[in-house]
Amino acid sequence: MTSTIDRATAFGIASTPSDSVQLNPAALAEVLFGRWAEARKHSRELLKRDEFHFVPGLSMAEHRVRVLGQLGRLVEEGVVHRAFPKHLGGEEDHGANIASFEELVIGDPSLQIKSGVQWGLFGAAVLHLGTARAHDQFLPSIMSLATPGVFAMTETGHGSDVASIGTTATFDPDTDEFVIDTPFRAAWKDYLGNAAKDGQAAVVFAQLIVAGVNHGVHAFYVPIRDGADFLPGIGGEDDGLKGGLNGIDNGRLHFSGVRIPRTNLLNRYGDVDENGRYSSPIASPGRRFFTMVGTLVQGRVSLDGAATVASKLALTIAIRYASERRQFSDGVGDGEIVLLDYQRHQRRLLPRLATTYAMSFAHDQLLEKFDAVFSGEQDTDEDRQDLETLAASLKPFSTWAALDTIQEAREACGGAGFLAENRFTQLHADLDVYATFEGDNNVLLQLVAKRLLGDYARRLAKPDAAAIARFVAGQVGEVAVSRSGLRALGQKIADFGSTARSIGYVRGEAAQRQLLTDRVETMVAAIAARLKNAGTLSPADAAKLFNENQNELIEAAYAHAELLEWEAFTERLATIEHDGNQRVLTWLRDLFGFTLIEKHLAWYLINGRLSASRAAAITDYIDDRLLPRLRPYAVQLTEAFDFAPEHLRAPIASGAERERQDEARAYYRAQQAAGTAPVLEKSLAKKAKADGGEG
Amino acid sequence: MTSTIDRATAFGIASTPSDSVQLNPAALAEVLFGRWAEARKHSRELLKRDEFHFVPGLSMAEHRVRVLGQLGRLVEEGVVHRAFPKHLGGEEDHGANIASFEELVIGDPSLQIKSGVQWGLFGAAVLHLGTARAHDQFLPSIMSLATPGVFAMTETGHGSDVASIGTTATFDPDTDEFVIDTPFRAAWKDYLGNAAKDGQAAVVFAQLIVAGVNHGVHAFYVPIRDGADFLPGIGGEDDGLKGGLNGIDNGRLHFSGVRIPRTNLLNRYGDVDENGRYSSPIASPGRRFFTMVGTLVQGRVSLDGAATVASKLALTIAIRYASERRQFSDGVGDGEIVLLDYQRHQRRLLPRLATTYAMSFAHDQLLEKFDAVFSGEQDTDEDRQDLETLAASLKPFSTWAALDTIQEAREACGGAGFLAENRFTQLHADLDVYATFEGDNNVLLQLVAKRLLGDYARRLAKPDAAAIARFVAGQVGEVAVSRSGLRALGQKIADFGSTARSIGYVRGEAAQRQLLTDRVETMVAAIAARLKNAGTLSPADAAKLFNENQNELIEAAYAHAELLEWEAFTERLATIEHDGNQRVLTWLRDLFGFTLIEKHLAWYLINGRLSASRAAAITDYIDDRLLPRLRPYAVQLTEAFDFAPEHLRAPIASGAERERQDEARAYYRAQQAAGTAPVLEKSLAKKAKADGGEG
Known part of the structure; x- marks a missing residue:
């Protein structure tokens, strides 16, 4: 990973890890693989094979034939029956099924989604909405792909x-x-x-x-x-x-x-x-x-996971390239600067890396919940509703984040990023629709918001609560209310109130939690207050009132999703044993938290949660501390995603750029050494001037 | 445009223009076509023909052949020689040339860019970097496409x-x-x-x-x-x-x-x-x-214009669909609500419509400047530098805005938006690279920032000024300094200072200008203050200091671009004669200005430019006033872009959705009228309960 002609630092920023804090990417990879590591690794191993790779330039007809053939091969490899009944040859292992399925996005998102249609939607509908008679009659030929279905x-x-x-x-x-x-x-x-x-x-x-x-x-x-x-x-x-x-x-x-x-x-x-x-x-x-619709939540769960895998891919490619690609000199050394040493480039890629880690850990929690419900371990109505709300929160967050990350990664690689061979453009094109299928992101967030409102209403004094509850129930059906609050909010509500204004520190974990949680709570409470008379209005006026708050409702649900992501990152962080990994991931979690707070700084200022000077300090802390601290670990943090070259398949992430850069610099150095380098006209003019001549 | 079974309003929002304020789309279309209307219309007329349209699903090889053939047809139609010397058959009309060229994006962005390569880059390099001998020797076969070039x-x-x-x-x-x-x-x-x-x-x-x-x-x-x-x-x-x-x-x-x-x-x-x-x-x-490089600015100019045309296309399709597509009932009438009546949908599309109008008017100014320089009317070094800075400001703004707008339009149309036939996905795929070619957007903004810093330095007390000027010169070459400040900032500087804190109003044009301008000025001044000792530092420390401010520098340049867009909108607004158009476009300009201010609210709060209550009022004003006011005019505002059905070519913008919705509603009404509609189990249960039974 190091080259003899590298400078150790540019702009005074270390580009390689310090001796005092060492990251262990292999150990971190195990953390990231999570509970269903074996299923994920099994898929990854298969996905090294050419036969499962997207081939750029195929016609639609050829691509369809190829992907159908790949589905047949997945049957032969025995990776797509994990969720089905044991007596039909399945494993009844719902978590492992989704985990292995999500990884398919590495080969080709079409392969992932077509598998999802066959076994995750068509097959899962028969499994979850049908009873034994349908299982025995229809599932065998669905599982074997003898009956491709819609x-x-x-x-x-x-x-x-x-x-x-x-x-x-x-x-x-x-x-x-x-x-x-x-x-x-x-x-x-x-x-x-x-x-x-x-x-x-x-x-x-x-x-x-x-x-x-x-x-x-x-x-x-x-x-x-x-x-x-x-x-x-x-x-x-x-x-x-x-x-x-x-x-x-x-x-x-x-x-x-x-x-x-x-x-x-x-x-x-x-x-x-x-x-x-x-x-x-x-x-x-x-x-x-x-x-009924709730039994089909696995589509949303798996999109959340697949979007996370795709973000990891895009960032691995872009950060590797940014660590090798050089452009512009700082006028100090004889070499040009690698992109990743530029502050702007760090700003573009590192917060998205932090977000992707959050998505990975949050998805693990979602998958745990999903497995608990579908294995029957924890399968009350309340569990199912929490699962649905969690999925409806994370899926919009991660599918939008993936599009944003892939696009930024593409742009960060310039013209090379636009070549099909470097993966970004096809990933963006394929994942585009993840934002609107299996539940349009905006609609999902609105459902989450209504759940938050309902939960809030239950905690209020009776008359208000009843009014909001009735109103919200009218909007989304009775399941949205009369259920327990989401854990994250339920636990934290006690911390709140007037203390939020008196926090004497901004940096710590507790402060980040308080700021993020407070925002959700306060937004929900403010909307609830505005809606509290809805029950007394005519249906038309109530609908109007609701619509007038729709944008903020959705923003509140999004704030809730951000909090869930941050909490998941933080919870996972607490379990990491390796000191260096703990240390670096704490910085990364802080970068995630601070970036969220920075994004909503206006809200914190308007609502008196942060003073102007503390607010300004947030941005400084990101730029001056967190980005320079994380920069030396950026490549290793993507190595922990553990993609093989056959998974990346991007020439710009192969080391080719470093070779080209090294060759170019060696050429100029040899020319200098041999005294054959042309003199720059500029230097000549300067010299002439110094000599008193005209040049 | 109206249907007998429409409700005039949903959520109390008018969906059709009021009698008191009438928009005249035809008159507005002329405003939007601008000075080179004839050239634009000539291109638009050609682009109605199938032969110039992108055909989805062609292989790369077929697509290449098709586009090369289209270039030949453009030669035959005489639309690509406008910029070349008269004695070689051209018209030496640079503004008209770019105007007609930009419109080609309607047919196929590949057609636009390949034309740009041939005549705007290859040909223009010979024209602008060569002298008569090269013109006479090389241009004829370039113009005729006998020599396709690189x-x-x-x-x-x-x-x-x-x-x-x-x-x-x-x-x-x-x-x-x-x-x-x-x-x-x-x-x-x-x-x-x-x-x-x-x-x-x-x-x-x-x-x-x-x-x-x-x-x-x-x-x-x-x-x-x-x-x-x-x-x-x-x-x-x-x-x-x-x-x-x-x-x-x-x-x-x-x-x-x-x-x-x-x-x-x-x-x-x-x-x-x-x-x-x-x-x-x-x-x-x-x-x-x-x-030399500056003579090639037309690439950036035309990308700014093409990005604007593409945004207009995407919004015309998405807003038309949003005005016809219905989803979810408000529980009041028997019908479902059109998407455009939802606050969130307005939030997604209308600010982007306002931005697109700003881009259109700002581009007109850029094209005027370009034409003035290249026609020789106003062709001092200062004019050329202002042109380059303007192009380097607007191109990043508009190419990013186009991608954002196309993506949001795509998502706003759900699954239909993902079908190739509805245009969004291909437009996004094609325009993606506009953000990084002809100057990477981030690099261009950094150049603009250095220009702003240089201009600022010239106005300072001598010692500081010299230090910053030397430093900036070292970074970008001597052209960046010793030139006049950009007009927009130069004019406004006098308005500034302590008054910014005492503005008693936020809504007016003057307040918007002050807020937007003040932000640019203050950001630039703050960065300049931090860089003022750069000249006394070692080169390595100076480079480090500069890099530590890189992100904010680029943000300052972007703020400057936002200001230029807003000023262009405002200047054009003042010239509009039709009362209704004036009125509606004033709201639209306000929406643009307020959206910009809202986006940077944290900055205004941190820097004491807005109080918390005024800041909160910005969002309320957008949601409660501007969006409902503009909603009835949204479709007409896209009709003023004046695209023919052959330009749009999107089935969802053809009226098909309205037909489908009307047919569905007519079906249910007929069923009700005939008494054949099934009873809902829910109603039955309610009735049974009311009757005291079990159902």
Whole structure:
């Protein structure tokens, strides 16, 4: 990693670790791999093979064929059945399943998402919404990929608002069948992976109608193709080329009088018996709907993880390049400065590195929670709701952060960053849609905000609480309230109040926690205060009032997500045993916390939480202390992500840039040594002037 | 534009213009077309034709062929020769040339950039760096595209720091030739449009060496291919697939002992005579270099304009869709709410619409300045430097804003926004590199900051001024100082000082100007104060000090760019005659100004420019006043961009979404009217409860 002709420092900043603080990237890598390290490493090992790599320049048709073939290979390698029932050959290991799945993004995000469509959505819907009869009937051929399938939830007219979809499944008692219909164009199923070409069956979400009563959205197993041809009554279209993920054949489907047996209803949360009577273990249609949709949370969980892996990739490439690429001289030595020694470049990359560490640790907590719920270890309604809120908080944070990080990494590598071979542009193109699928980020944050409001309302004096609770319940359905507060806020509320103004220090962990937590609490309380009379208003006025606070609501939910990320980083930090790793990661966590506080400095000032001088000190501390301290460890901090060259596959992260730089400098030095270097006209002019001549 | 089943308002926000304030989009369109309306409209007319449109899904090879063919068609249509000498068939109309060229982004950014390579870089280098002999010899076949050419400036090892390129052109007096050499791998020319395939000649930038003296970077006309084959001594590589702009064949070139006639030196700013003596009209090598590079400013100018056109396209599509797309009910009417009525959606799109208007008006000023310089109307050194600073300020602002706007527009359209057919993803992919080519945005802003510092230093008491001036000069070459201050700052400095704290109003134009200007001034002064002893420090310590302020320097330059954008909007506003347009654009300008102030609120608070209560009022004013006021005019404000359906080419901006929504609502209403609508289980349960039963 060192070169004999490097200067140890530029601008007085150390570029290599000091003797007193040594990072151990290998030990840190184990921390980052987390509980399901084995599953992750198994995926990583597979992903070293060319056969699982994205090939730039394939046509859409070729890319689709390649990715379908890769899915078949994943079946053969036995990595995609971990979540399924043991008696069908699975392992019932939900955490390991998601962990290994997330890593697929390294090979090709299309491979990740198409696997997700087949086993994480289509298969998972049969698993979680169906009962034993559906498991035994449908899962084997889903697991083996004999039946590639479609998760047909979204419609052209309804994405985020699933409850309002138009597709109907009407029970026909005469034939003991459901009849699936698409009543109008907006109710076509749309953006569905596997729908354009490969899908042989679909889990179709539709309004279940029995004897003139609509029981709400349920899921049905519907065969859609025989080989390449649609079955009678079914039609569709190819969504065509997309901004990314073109290895997946997204498309549209519509249904006209398509008949399926009554038993094709996935009947865990709602069933129709031989006598045509509807029943459900969940009496409330609203709660039933949210419970059904909630079983599909793994999509959001895995996007959070995949976005984190992609950020790690992008930063590993950009930071490696920044540590070798030289541009402009400082006029001191004979060499040019490596990009990573420039303050601006550190500002661009190091806070994003800190954010990525936070995302990694926060994701571990999310995955723990997910595994606890789906393994049945901790599976109360409250656990499920906490899991959903956690996923709805972290997924927007990490998918946006990944796009921002990949883009900044791309720009930080200049023209080289724009070449397809260096990965950034394709990662950005593919991950773009992560921000709006499996729940649009803004919609998810609004759901989180409503949960926060509901939790807050429960802690208030009765009359206010009831009013807000009623109002929020009206907005999101009853699941949002009457549940315990989120842990992070629940624990911290006692710390708050007037003390926030008197903090005599800003740097410590406690101060960071206090500032970040206080902001969430105060924002939620302020919005709640504004909404407290909503219950007494007309529905139109209440809706207007709510809309007038929508932007701030979403900002509050985002602040909550930031806090969760910071808490996760901090909790993990406490468990790190290696001294050097502890020390460096503390700086990195501080950089994350300070960057968040700096971003919201106006809020802290307006609300009297920080004085102007303390606020200014935040920026100084980042620039003058944290960035220079972390700079020597930046490359090692990415080495701890433990990507092999076959994972990175970016020529600019291969050491080629260092070779080129070394060759160029050796050339000029040899020329100087031999006395063959041309004289600069400028020096000549100066010399002439000094000699009193004209030059 | 209206539908009988629309509600006029949702959330109490008017969705259609009021009778008292009417916008006239047609009149506004003329304002936006600006001085070179005719040239822009001529391009727009051509761009309605399919032959100039990007075709999604083409392979790189097919796309390259298509774009080269389009360039030939542009020659036939006579739209690409406007800048060239009249005696060669051009019009010597520089402003019109850039205006018509920028619009090409509507057809395909690859078409725009490949045209730019041929006529704006390769051709313009011959035009501006060459003299009559080069014009007559080389321009005709460049203009006709008989000689597709390469602008060979950037090297693998040197992008932003052009002065340090490694390629050499050594004069051989024996043969009266220059010998072009690539001394090492990092000196390969790289990322060059037309280099991989189409280029027959190149303008090669190289260190000019005569008799052992290096006279710095000069440009040479070098034939590189005979048909498909490289000429002797020349080699290269294809850069391959890129993140975007794949209609352009970017590649690498290297030279080994390539001989060209002495007269192939483009000799306007430096020449070697028959006797092998070097001469230049500009004595200082530093100033000479900056003058040569400065003649190529049109690349930056046109990227600023093209980024603006692309933002207009993206917003037209997203705002049209947001005005028709419905999602979620407010529980009041029977319909769902159009996205544009949601506060968050307004927050996402309307400030970006305001920014795009600012970019459009600021670009007009830049183009005026460009035309004045290149027409010779106002062509002092000072004019040229002001032009360069203006271009270096606006190009980073607009290219970043375009990426941000396109991405937000994409996300605001959800899954539909991710389909290639709806344009956003390709626009983002193509414009991505605008942020780092023709001058990396961060590097450009640093140059602007140094100019601001230099200007500031000249106004200080002598000793400090000299120290800063010397130091800055050392950093960027002598052109940066000893020139007049930028107009915007020069005019406003008198307004400043202690008055800033006592402003009793925030809303007015004067207050916005004061806040924005004061921030630039104060930031620059603060940095200057920190740098004032730089001249007394060792070079290493001075470099360290400068680097410690680098991030803030760049932030100051960005603040200056924001001010220029705001001033341009405000100046144009004053000239608008139509009352309704004036009124609505004033709100839009206020939204732009307030959004900028809100973004930097922490700075205003820390520096005592705004009290906490005034600061909080900024956000309230945006949310409660400006967004609701502007919402009814949002669609019309994009109609004023005057794109034809053939320019938009996005199905979601075609009215299809409204049709789908209307059809769906009509279906449900008919069902209600006929009494065939299923009863909701929820209503049934409620009814049963009310009846005292169990349901």
